[in-house]
Amino acid sequence: MKLGGYVLHRNNRDTLEPCLRGLLALCDDVVALDSGATDGSAELVRSLGARSVPHAWRGYGAAREAAVNALAPCNYVFFLDSDELLGPEAVETLRAWKTSSPTEAVYRLPRRDWAELGTHRFRYRTQWRARLVRRDKAVWRPEQIVHEALPKLAGGRVRAFIEHRFATSVEYRAQKEDRYALLWALRAHAEQRGLKPVGVQRLASWARDCLLKGALWRGGAEASRLAWAVAGYHATKYAYLRELRQGRYPELVRLYAEGRYDALFARVRDGALS
Template sequence: MSEPLKPRAPRRHTLSVCLICKNEADRIEPCLQSVAGWADELIVFDSGSTDGTVEIVRRYTDQLWITDWPGYGPQRQRSLEAASGEYVFTIDADERVTPELRAQIDAELARETVPCAVYRMPWGPIFFGKRLRFGGRYASPQARLFRREGAEFPMAQVHETLKFPPGPVGRLSGRLDHDSYRDYRHMVDKHTQYAWLLAQEKLARGKRTTIFTPPLRFVWEFILQYLIRGLVLDGRRGFLLAVLLSQYAYHKYAALYTLQLSGAKPDPKFAPENRQRRVGGP
């Protein structure tokens, strides 16, 4: 359960929180609790939940759109185009805005002129019930708060990266908690799904690989995550996560190689020109 919201300091600049989801009934409520009553508007795009997610969301906001699933980038762009706040915060159902982060965002938006166009913040990775101290790739700061004008999401099917609006990039120390995986099967299924999408994206961009690349990527990813990015200091969970992230790297390139072997033709929706194409609003 998220901590109750304290009355916030007055903000000079409005804030929209945008969330995309599907079938997240088992964990979306703490996420909603961490932002409802704090943001000036809470915008949710649901792509066809059948587990009660929609009913939970409606308890927290009436700005709910039920849509098809065009991919991660297009769906985030839809939610961004529905926002009206001067600044936007994007969040996922498996994340929670901590009180420290809320207070820091309020302080920035209370200024007469907000000094930065984009703010990064640390993830607080939770892995199978315990917070990681280092987190490997999950320790990378996340650019989640940004000025709406000039911002845009690419049409990427997965791992969509915000196109920043013009202006300085700042950093907040408040943590965005991230409890990504329900269990081991969910983690493996999610990695397999993402690996397949990324392999198709690489194929559409003309990327090629060899039979030797997947195992080499596995080894390099383990060294990177376990030794260089500090998962060795997170004990047994750190070792397990390093192996799973290495498997993810392996699957991406193994999937690409199998597409080459089968003579698969690139899917047009992954083509570079379609990554830049904007979608319409809600």
């Protein structure tokens, strides 16, 4: 059974090496899709023995599609984000899975999101994520510019933990969530998705992460502050969607409709929203 692996990156040299070492320990072919790194990330990729593939950034869906297409023929695809890694036990568990003649369309792995806020490090939450995907089901589309989930598929679980450096700053996380909220809303607007109450979404997200997933018990006040920032995404995306319904951001709507995702990302990154 052949397993292909990939990671998307730009200037991620500080976290990319452990990510790649996990992929290389497991996969028969590893691609690192480079969307314009200037910090030596591409050179690091090649020095470790993975293949560096340059790619002009047009969003996450297009990047994942390009990464899969760049892989050698394989039965399954495994992917990590550039701030994720596999520990030795996870690698051994996945090696065992690889020899088990898997057949499911998708396998989900538990991902532990770690917060590193000053000197305080704690596990924020654990979520099961689809990361092992049969090659014929590993399909992403360019219009999936952010939060590019695969179609919901029945599958199995592999208890191999992915360790994720989720947050090193509450402020930076909040800024990132705001950008992603607008990009999500543009796609949702094009797909004519329905609105949801903004306040309810934020409170529900905070309660889910802090109470149901236990972040508050492990991280205290810092966890609560982080959860409120993360919850801002779930509220803000519907606030943006409401504004789009009211005719706001016509230039961004036009860029999305024309498939000019590179220009769209650039405007959102630079705050040129009008």
